Amino acid sequence: MTLETVSETRCFTGTQGVYRHDSSSTGTPMTFAVYVPDHAEGEKLPVLWWLSGLTCTHENAMTKCAYHKACADLGVILVGPDTSPRGPDLNGDDVPDDEAYDFGQGAGFYVNATQDPWAKHFHMRDYVEQELPAIVAEHFPVDMDRQGISGHSMGGHGALTVSLRNPGRFRSTSAFAPIVSPLNCPWGEKALTGYLGADKAAWREYDACALIEDGARLSDLLVDQGAADNFLEEQLKTHLLEKAVAEAGMNATIRMQDGYDHSYFFVSTFIADHIAWHAERLKA
């Protein structure tokens, strides 16, 4: 596998890189971002995975999330993948160019699609759970025994479900305005029907609340949710996660933040808190 360097740019006391490679999971080129704080020769740093939301590429968090200073100060590498396969290669397989903002390109939902025409390329679960970690471990100074995961909205759903399905892999899990139950919201209904089909039993491994109901647990969880988020009531439904963790007796801090909406203005306000929270656990 060849890793192409798209760009490397000095930012605070570290380097923001963008890289591209041919993905075996998606059968397309994939682009991802990695921020590497300055470190001693041979030193390996903890890594925080960042999964982005609907419409995002690898770039939105890199330019709007303002994670660089906290990562540099605390010595945490941050990796931000794209949210779906993209590009002209998909058209030969009848995947629409960009069907909607909440389905198809830019909206992979971190699932392995089983329905055509998505099944051939939309394997974002394999990509973020298996392929990208192996690439990052090979090419960057990461300590894979110290991994954390976070994300925003659809990416918050990704962070929660990837972590719940992989017990012990992540020392810390957090989310901003996550979709907590695709089984119970229009974004989830649309995407999972399209990618996985109508049988909702197949959706449960992609639903944080269902995974918890079915017995999965995290040792700890931090969630921030803007109380003025337009998507809160219809799509995000934070109360379902509050109920699931309470019923499971799972350790979780779920904070409603007055006045904040769904945007990266909200995420950038609390990102340093989250990175410090992850760093505490990754360095313990």
Ligand SMILES: N[C@@H](CCC(=O)N[C@@H](CS)C(=O)NCC(=O)O)C(=O)O
């Ligand atoms: N564009 C959609 C909303 C999509 C949206 O809010 N996406 C969030 C994640 S779910 C995001 O991060 N967008 C990209 C950005 O703000 O840079 C709409 O018009 O309703």
